[in-house]
Amino acid sequence: MLFGWRLREPQSLTSGYGLLAGALLASFSLLAAWRNNLTQRPSWQVETSRTARRAIDEAVAHVLMSILVCVGLAALTVIMANVMTEADGSADTLRDTPALVLTSVLVSLSTYLILSLVLIVNLLRDAYHQVNEADEKDARRSRNHDRQTR
Structure with missing residues (x-):
C-alpha cells in the first residue's frame, strides 16, 4: 500500500496494456498503408501531400x-503485483521505497502514453485535413476547367 492506494486487480491493467499494444500495432499497419498511398500519388499531387506524409x-x-511503452x-505491472510482495502474496504489502519508485515510473509512463495518444490523434487529424483539402482544391480546379472548356 502506498499513500493508501492498492493495486487490487493487476490483471486488468496488464490486459488493458496488452490490448492497447495490439490496437496500436494494427494502427501501425493502417498508417503504413496510408503513407504508401500518399507516396504513390501522381507527381502533381506529391507536393501537396508532403506535410501530410510528415505528419503520418x-x-x-x-x-x-x-x-x-505498453x-x-x-x-512493470506484473513486477509490482508479484515480485515486490511479502510471502502472503497480497499486493498491498509493497515496501515503501521500491513501491514509490515503481509507482512513479508506472504513473510517468502512463502519462506519457496518454499524451502520446493525444498527439497521435492530432497528427492524424492534421494529415487527414491536409490530404482532403488538397483533393478538394483539385476537384474544384477540375470542375472549373470543365466549365471553361464547354
Missing part, C-alpha cells in the same frame, strides 16, 4: 514508441 511519419514514430507498463 511522426505519428508512426509515436505509435511504435507507444507500443514499447509492453513496459505491462511488465
Whole structure:
C-alpha cells in the first residue's frame, strides 16, 4: 500500500496494456498503408501531400514508441503485483521505497502514453485535413476547367 492506494486487480491493467499494444500495432499497419498511398500519388499531387506524409511519419514514430511503452507498463505491472510482495502474496504489502519508485515510473509512463495518444490523434487529424483539402482544391480546379472548356 502506498499513500493508501492498492493495486487490487493487476490483471486488468496488464490486459488493458496488452490490448492497447495490439490496437496500436494494427494502427501501425493502417498508417503504413496510408503513407504508401500518399507516396504513390501522381507527381502533381506529391507536393501537396508532403506535410501530410510528415505528419503520418511522426505519428508512426509515436505509435511504435507507444507500443514499447505498453509492453513496459505491462511488465512493470506484473513486477509490482508479484515480485515486490511479502510471502502472503497480497499486493498491498509493497515496501515503501521500491513501491514509490515503481509507482512513479508506472504513473510517468502512463502519462506519457496518454499524451502520446493525444498527439497521435492530432497528427492524424492534421494529415487527414491536409490530404482532403488538397483533393478538394483539385476537384474544384477540375470542375472549373470543365466549365471553361464547354
